[in-house]
Amino acid sequence: DVVMAQSPVSLPVTLGQPASISCRPSESLVSDDGNTYLNWFHQRPGQSPRRLIYKVSNRESGVPDRFSGSGSGTDFTLNISGVEAEDVGVYYCMQGTHWPPSFGQGTRLEIK
């Protein structure tokens, strides 16, 4: 199974400052169809996960443009250009290229 290594585990950030989360899968996520099925999710305390990004860099409708995804192969990043209070919670990367789908262990973002 593909292991999704996320870092850091905890991310304290000052309001308005940028933040970056890394996701490194144990093998390339380029699919046979040429797509890379890498998603990013945000889960606020007590809520269901919400997808932010799909196929590496495509933002879901309604997701603020301060969120961006990038990367390729085995190295992916979620960037937040300026953290706001509503961004607290846990962020997960997830791959859908290889069977079975797998999630990273999560990165907890908190406000300093």
Add this chain to the structure above:
Amino acid sequence: EVRLVESGGGSVQPGGSLRLSCAASGFTFSDYWMHWVRQGPGKGLVWVARIDYDGRHTAYADSVRGRFTISRDNVKNTLSLEMDSLGGDDTAVYYCVRNNWGPDHWGQGTLVTVSS
């Protein structure tokens, strides 16, 4: 608006069974693969099972294969998860999830607690 509403969770003894349901609305249910994903208390997300458009093809995580059965009813727009031989490791919130280039919409989840 896409809505996924899970039900059927509760407390069950080890070795027991439970059936979860998910009522889907706001989209053409039969156009999408569907998943179940679970989250243990204070833990991360774990994919459990998925089903294709018409229910002909299913797949399971190794940890539940042979004990859980995913199914769907495209007339009633419902997704189900039949869970047998439950153990403590199955204690989790279970989410019904729509697949669209990966999981896009998630239900609110239903809690399953396995305890004697």
